[in-house]
Every structure is written in C-alpha cells, then in structure tokens.
Amino acid sequence: MRREAMLGRDQRVAGYTFMLRRTADEHPDPNLPDVQRLYDETLLGNLQRMDIARLLGQRLAFVPISPATLDHPLIEEWPATGTVWLLNVDTLTTVDASLPARLAELKTRGFSFAVQADAAIRPERHALLQHMDYVVLDVSSEDIPAITAQIAAVSKLAAGKRLVATGVQTLEAFHMCHKLQFALFMGPFITRRENLGNPVMGPSRAKVLDLMNRVRTGAEQPELAAQFRHDPALSVRLLRYVNSPGMGLMNKIGGIEQALMVMGQDKLYRWLTLILFTGGQTQELDQAVLENALVRGRVAEQLAGRALFAKARDEIFVAGLFSLLDVVMHMPMEQVLKQISLPAEITEAIVSQRGPYAPYLALAIACEQDDQSSIEALAKQIGRDVADINGVHMDALLWAQQLSGDV
Structure with missing residues (x-):
C-alpha cells in the first residue's frame, strides 16, 4: 500500500489517496479487465484489513477503482462517509445505462465520486461527469493555458464540480492552483525543500x-x-x-x-x-x-x-x-x-x-x-x-x- 496526502484550501491535510504499489514484474497491461479487477480486490481487501473506517469521517479517502468494481460485494460493506471512488475510465468506450444508475444509487448512500479530467471530457464519457463530485487534473506541467482550458471544458459540461490538483511540484504551483479555485491539492510541494538559505530565526x-x-x-x-x-x-x-x-x-x-x-x-x-x-x-x-x-x-x-x-x-x-x-x-x-x-x-x-x-x-x-x-x-x-x-x-x-x- 502507498498513500499520498492531499491538502484543502486551508493548507491542512484533508485526506489521502490510497494505492497499491506496482512492481516491475507485474502484468504489462494493468488496464485489462481481469487484471484491473484483481488489483481493485487486492486494494479494497488491504484497506479493509487496515480498518480504514477509523480514518473516514475525519478525512477523505480517494480510492481508485474501475467502474466494474462498483458491483463488487465489498462495496456493499464499505463505509460511505468520507469515501471518494476515483473511477478509472481510461478503457471505457461507451457508458452503459446501468452505470449512471449505479452511481446514483451509491450517491444516495453517501459515497462520492471522482474522475480524471482528461478522460472524462471525451464525448463518450460525458454522461459520467454529471455524477462526479470531484474532477482531478494533473498540473505537473504548470502550463496555465492548458490547465485553464481543461477547467473550462469541465465547467461547460458539468458546472460546480470540485477540482483536485495532482502533481503540484512547488509552493508557487500551489498558489497558482489556489487562484484557479482548486479545492484539493496533491504533490511533493508539501515537503519540498525550497529556498533553503540563511534566514533569521523567529x-x-x-x-x-x-x-x-x-x-x-x-x-x-x-x-x-x-x-x-x-x-x-x-x-x-x-x-x-x-x-x-x-x-x-x-x-x-x-x-x-x-x-x-x-x-x-x-x-x-x-x-x-x-x-x-x-x-x-x-x-x-x-x-x-x-x-x-x-x-x-x-x-x-x-x-x-x-x-x-x-x-x-x-x-x-x-x-x-x-x-x-x-x-x-x-x-x-x-x-x-x-x-x-x-x-x-x-x-x-x-x-x-x-x-x-x-x-x-x-x-x-x-x-x-x-x-x-x-x-x-x-x-x-x-x-x-x-x-x-x-x-x-x-x-x-x-x-x-x-x-x-x-x-
């Protein structure tokens, strides 16, 4: 297991993303349905054994899974408060009518959902955006025009979604994203050693x-x-x-x-x-x-x-x-x-x-x-x-x- 902290706009820890560590000798194509399902089951099983419910309610937990896993029996047992399912839709070419219905059902139970912006703004996945609470953007390029264009595209399709910035490298990048009204921030900026000089100690x-x-x-x-x-x-x-x-x-x-x-x-x-x-x-x-x-x-x-x-x-x-x-x-x-x-x-x-x-x-x-x-x-x-x-x-x-x- 690995985790990465995410900060809120107040710069305090708001939650974590939890993932499995992938090793070099694993299957070369992790997006194959059977491989992805096994990955999801292992991730959910590990989090359950770690008793993640102790963390939820106080903090958010972003958990990446494929849409197919939303029907897994473990989801029925999962604590809803604080859980954000980060859907991997990279291989989703069409949105079956049953998926929006399942998303709506889980949202009534208190679950939240997130999706990567670059995957969600494709025409075949527009229907998913309406059910998302968070949209995740990779800002590691620090290309402001490209980032603002993605934000505009998301807002045009589904306004009011909370934006999550990943790959925030520096404090300067954090402040840039803060001005762009991102809600959550992830990246090495939190513990980055910047401007180490010879300051006067307070x-x-x-x-x-x-x-x-x-x-x-x-x-x-x-x-x-x-x-x-x-x-x-x-x-x-x-x-x-x-x-x-x-x-x-x-x-x-x-x-x-x-x-x-x-x-x-x-x-x-x-x-x-x-x-x-x-x-x-x-x-x-x-x-x-x-x-x-x-x-x-x-x-x-x-x-x-x-x-x-x-x-x-x-x-x-x-x-x-x-x-x-x-x-x-x-x-x-x-x-x-x-x-x-x-x-x-x-x-x-x-x-x-x-x-x-x-x-x-x-x-x-x-x-x-x-x-x-x-x-x-x-x-x-x-x-x-x-x-x-x-x-x-x-x-x-x-x-x-x-x-x-x-x-």
Missing part, C-alpha cells in the same frame, strides 16, 4: 530551541518554569496541551509548574519538538508538514518494536520528526542541527543515513516515496515482514491526525 522558535536544549542538559523544573513565564503564548499552549483529551487527566491543570510535573522531561521534549513545526510564518502548511513528520516518526518508532529499548525507540521517533525540520525552518539541515543538542545516533541517522537508527528512518521514508525495492530490503534488514507495514502505516496516520490536532 523569536518563538529560538525560545523553543533554547527550552529544548535546557531539557536535554537536565535543567530543573523551576528554571524551565521561569523560561515559560517569559513567553505567555507558549505557556498558554502548554496548558492547553496538558489539558487536552489525549493526556487523559481527570482534573484540570492551571499552573506551569504543575503542567511541567505532569509532563515529565521526555514528554515535554517531544511536545517542544512538535511546537518547532508550528512557529513559523507559513503555519498552515507547517501543520501539514508536521503531520507528515509525525507519521514518519511514528512508523519508524513502531517498526523498531521490541528490537530496541524504550529510550532508543523514543530517539528514533525524534529522528523521524527532525528529518523534516529543515523544510519548515527553510534552512539546511546541518544548520538546523547545530542549534539543537541531540544524541549522536539521531544526527547520524538524519544527516548521513548511518548508525543504528538509520534503517528504521529510511524504511519510513521509503514507504512515503513508494520505493518498493528499498522497502523490501530494509524490512529484511530489520527483521520485519513487509505485510506488517500497512497496518503500522494506518495506525501512524490515525495517531498523527489526533496528535497534530492537540498541538
């Missing part, structure tokens, strides 16, 4: 880094409390977090000293790490990067399992988080890490991809990048079954979704 992040270094060097609670009192905004965030449902406290905490006592050094350090992601000038996009980093850290930590001690698993999680810190701070990673006191194993894993933590971090990144050969090699290296990774990934998505909302 005071809020400087304060967080100072606190992190104090925690790492064993500062006492009164010293930490005094630092929090100098930053009322940070104090409010700490109290809000410690009183969030995720902490599970029976009684409300009202003071900084008490909050620090409840948190403890390890939890406080983790929380400060999260705050680093949300203290910049692009806070909405930073939140999306944070969620991606949380998934990366959680996957790496869970893959370590019982193979490593708790302290090492904690540090692997931090390595996963910090591996995207250069993206939100807009500076080279080496420069970021110079300002933070970290164990050598974390720095080594992030910068040179070496050391005991490196394979876990590399495997989490390979999952994001759909690098099948690396996934198989790294899973073997750490003694994990590739089949386990799907479940770990879904658990991490749900965990990150909840935690990022509490930060």
Whole structure:
C-alpha cells in the first residue's frame, strides 16, 4: 500500500489517496479487465484489513477503482462517509445505462465520486461527469493555458464540480492552483525543500530551541518554569496541551509548574519538538508538514518494536520528526542541527543515513516515496515482514491526525 496526502484550501491535510504499489514484474497491461479487477480486490481487501473506517469521517479517502468494481460485494460493506471512488475510465468506450444508475444509487448512500479530467471530457464519457463530485487534473506541467482550458471544458459540461490538483511540484504551483479555485491539492510541494538559505530565526522558535536544549542538559523544573513565564503564548499552549483529551487527566491543570510535573522531561521534549513545526510564518502548511513528520516518526518508532529499548525507540521517533525540520525552518539541515543538542545516533541517522537508527528512518521514508525495492530490503534488514507495514502505516496516520490536532 502507498498513500499520498492531499491538502484543502486551508493548507491542512484533508485526506489521502490510497494505492497499491506496482512492481516491475507485474502484468504489462494493468488496464485489462481481469487484471484491473484483481488489483481493485487486492486494494479494497488491504484497506479493509487496515480498518480504514477509523480514518473516514475525519478525512477523505480517494480510492481508485474501475467502474466494474462498483458491483463488487465489498462495496456493499464499505463505509460511505468520507469515501471518494476515483473511477478509472481510461478503457471505457461507451457508458452503459446501468452505470449512471449505479452511481446514483451509491450517491444516495453517501459515497462520492471522482474522475480524471482528461478522460472524462471525451464525448463518450460525458454522461459520467454529471455524477462526479470531484474532477482531478494533473498540473505537473504548470502550463496555465492548458490547465485553464481543461477547467473550462469541465465547467461547460458539468458546472460546480470540485477540482483536485495532482502533481503540484512547488509552493508557487500551489498558489497558482489556489487562484484557479482548486479545492484539493496533491504533490511533493508539501515537503519540498525550497529556498533553503540563511534566514533569521523567529523569536518563538529560538525560545523553543533554547527550552529544548535546557531539557536535554537536565535543567530543573523551576528554571524551565521561569523560561515559560517569559513567553505567555507558549505557556498558554502548554496548558492547553496538558489539558487536552489525549493526556487523559481527570482534573484540570492551571499552573506551569504543575503542567511541567505532569509532563515529565521526555514528554515535554517531544511536545517542544512538535511546537518547532508550528512557529513559523507559513503555519498552515507547517501543520501539514508536521503531520507528515509525525507519521514518519511514528512508523519508524513502531517498526523498531521490541528490537530496541524504550529510550532508543523514543530517539528514533525524534529522528523521524527532525528529518523534516529543515523544510519548515527553510534552512539546511546541518544548520538546523547545530542549534539543537541531540544524541549522536539521531544526527547520524538524519544527516548521513548511518548508525543504528538509520534503517528504521529510511524504511519510513521509503514507504512515503513508494520505493518498493528499498522497502523490501530494509524490512529484511530489520527483521520485519513487509505485510506488517500497512497496518503500522494506518495506525501512524490515525495517531498523527489526533496528535497534530492537540498541538
């Protein structure tokens, strides 16, 4: 399984597209009906085993299938809320009367539908557009005249459809699509390392880094409390977090000293790490990067399992988080890490991809990048079954979704 995040117009994660990884030795023509049906059954079966219902309702899940699969028994059991069936109509030469009827029936149950724009605007498929909720456009070319022409063609045939931009490469491309009134955005722009220069760090992040270094060097609670009192905004965030449902406290905490006592050094350090992601000038996009980093850290930590001690698993999680810190701070990673006191194993894993933590971090990144050969090699290296990774990934998505909302 692989997933790709999609952002809404507010630059927050709105959902994911889920796909199967295809390998080089698979059938040369995946669009053959029998091959496509097998692909769809495998995808749906994997998502069902991952208990995707836990994600739906809070987020959208775009699931690519062929129109023929809409009659599969699994569809009858599928949770409708949040599910968007992305129909593969490339091989559909005519639209049988039964298909629009089936689409209408499923829409009454709460399902949504999407289709690729270039496939849907062909004359033989016009009838499908009326039933679509989303129309997907590949904008990787950044050819504005061609993109606007496609939008115009879709609007002429079926107005009011929500547009999804895929292949968004850069922040500049995101802003272009935002102006063109796209509703959802997918692509590497979310974690792309752009304009890494030598910016001046804002005071809020400087304060967080100072606190992190104090925690790492064993500062006492009164010293930490005094630092929090100098930053009322940070104090409010700490109290809000410690009183969030995720902490599970029976009684409300009202003071900084008490909050620090409840948190403890390890939890406080983790929380400060999260705050680093949300203290910049692009806070909405930073939140999306944070969620991606949380998934990366959680996957790496869970893959370590019982193979490593708790302290090492904690540090692997931090390595996963910090591996995207250069993206939100807009500076080279080496420069970021110079300002933070970290164990050598974390720095080594992030910068040179070496050391005991490196394979876990590399495997989490390979999952994001759909690098099948690396996934198989790294899973073997750490003694994990590739089949386990799907479940770990879904658990991490749900965990990150909840935690990022509490930060």
